[in-house]
Amino acid sequence: MSVGERELLRLAKRCMRCGFCRAECPLFRLTLSDGSTARGKLQSVLAMLRGEIGRSSRAMMRAFECTTCGACSAMCPAGVRMEEFLEQARRSFLQELELPVHEWMVEATLSTGNPFAAEFEASVLAGEVAFFPGCTSHFRAKEIERSCISLLKRSVRRLSVLRFCCGAPLMTFGGDAGGFVERNLSKLEGIEVVVCHCPTCTKVLRERYRVHAVHISQALLEFGGAEPLRNSLRAAYHDPCHLARGCGVVEEPRELLSTAGVELVELEHSGRATRCCGAGGGLPVSFPELSAELARRRLAAAKARAEVLLTFCPTCYLHLSGAAGESLRVVDASVLLAGGVHEVR
Template sequence: MAEYPTLKAYIDDIYTCNRTRCGFCSVECPVFRVKHLESYASRGRMLAARGLLEGHLEPSAELQEVMDACLMCGYCQSRCALPNMDIFAAVREELRAAGFVSPKHEKTAARILEEGTLFDRPMPYRRVGTQPLYLGCAYQSKPQEVKTIVSVLEKVGLDPLVSDEVCCSYIVGATGLSDEFERAQGRFRQVYGPHLDGEILTVCPTCTATLKDEYGLNVKHALVAVAERLAEMDLEPLNLKVTYHDPCHLGRMLGVTEEPRQILRALGIEVIEMTHHGTFSTCCGGGGGLLDVDRNLAVEVSKNRIREAVEVGARTIVTACPTCQPTLLRGAGRMANELGYFVDVLDLWELLDKVLD
């Protein structure tokens, strides 16, 4: 048996999957629904993991492509008792150790380590307050959206403190660059040190899950805090009909599914549910580093999500993630000619600010 120490820790789980072969994980895997190839589904990746451990497969560019096509969205794990995501992360880590890594993922990791941000744009917003608010670099790269979020929090009686911050580095760990992720965590703790002992409000679902699960911090997604306060406010209804797209990290991994819907109902908005929603929502196509290595595949995944919204009669999708919104908008743009109209995708913070104005 080949020596892959990180992956070998999961050998019993891998064999359990290989013996069972139920396939519940594969049927609705967003990438499998596009590729229609077993190797791109969870069950196929489990076989690949076994192949590595038993020496039937060697690390290769082809295997790297298959593993990098995983959205790390957790849908398969929601249908299974096995730690699928941990296993796929371990395969990625073993491939990186063998020298198989996307240059784009390496470039992203280098930028985060050197500049503290995922984007080549400054993160200038600061606010003096009492409640630490971690924005994350996706929102920080969009100054107007940051102002909208802070405006909403102020209007519901919160006093957010926005100070120096660096990227949570989720994408570094998710793409298997474990050494770089460890160094990035050290930098995060150094920069954000003054706020690590108390409760931290967050807005990006991915950052929230990373700070909670990888850093062990006390985090609370700001929409939960808003939902708690909104119930006591008298609001002018918007009288809209929308569907809500649950971000994978916010809904499936953090269990924040009802609060966004409570907010929408409080705003006078009728929510039409897609077939896959809540814990079993499917990914927008923007997860796991896929946007860096295969944007066309990401768009095809997004188009399937747009189709699902259209099937239930929705022409507006609301979400609460700085990655989901632009990813779904790309899919909506590609679908416009086929549908004959454009499905709009809104950030929940926009609607909140409009009603609370």
């Protein structure tokens, strides 16, 4: 057994099989299969490593059938951290599975520095406060990057902008992020506060790089910069899992948006009890139908209460806006606050 698999075994053994993790698992609610839950994944990996069941691709794929939403870990009395387990499991199993897109993402990230295999614009080193756009905003939702920079520049005179990938795609798709993170550490020298828009980047920078990383909603509250909207707006707010549960940022987006004049409507599953939109954990790549169904359900919940859905995450924004129909408009809060959205009712 490899070192990685011994580690997997150690992590899986923590599970007491109580099943508390089923309660809020969004995938269990879709599939009604225990294999989709944290317990199911842990037990099937445990049985496989102990030789009780065959080393089948079905059992190994369980590690990829997850949004990494963290709802299970929040409920777990044994302290199982599903994300830690899944990162290790995906790294152990990727080579044995036929997942060309996952392999491509890992290879692209290692060889070009990001999962889009594209070139980042140059970083700007100006002061001790830095904005970190991350890959998704930079390459797929540039208006978010522009909006965040414009908002921060209203109050931070010398703003640095650090453009590189934090390594999250490696953790998500089965690569080894250790050396990648290590090589990036020098890029943060001299920076005291890193402001992220992407909740996953915020979490990774805090946990892996051990730097003072804050979400843009926290930074704007502290530094100022968000002004009242010109038009009144009633909107629902979708808490990104990695922001609310992963970073504990729940009140700041609400306070910021309310102060700007947004009348916020709470969804049934909100705050730390938020429900994943289906975009997390690489699910759109690994299990696109499950991912799309989670988006449909989240959008239906929002449509029942409002005509506009706000979020504060590039991945949630892209996933939800791509799946939303005519009757619901999905808007990223940073773009709204920067004045980039004029016709929102």
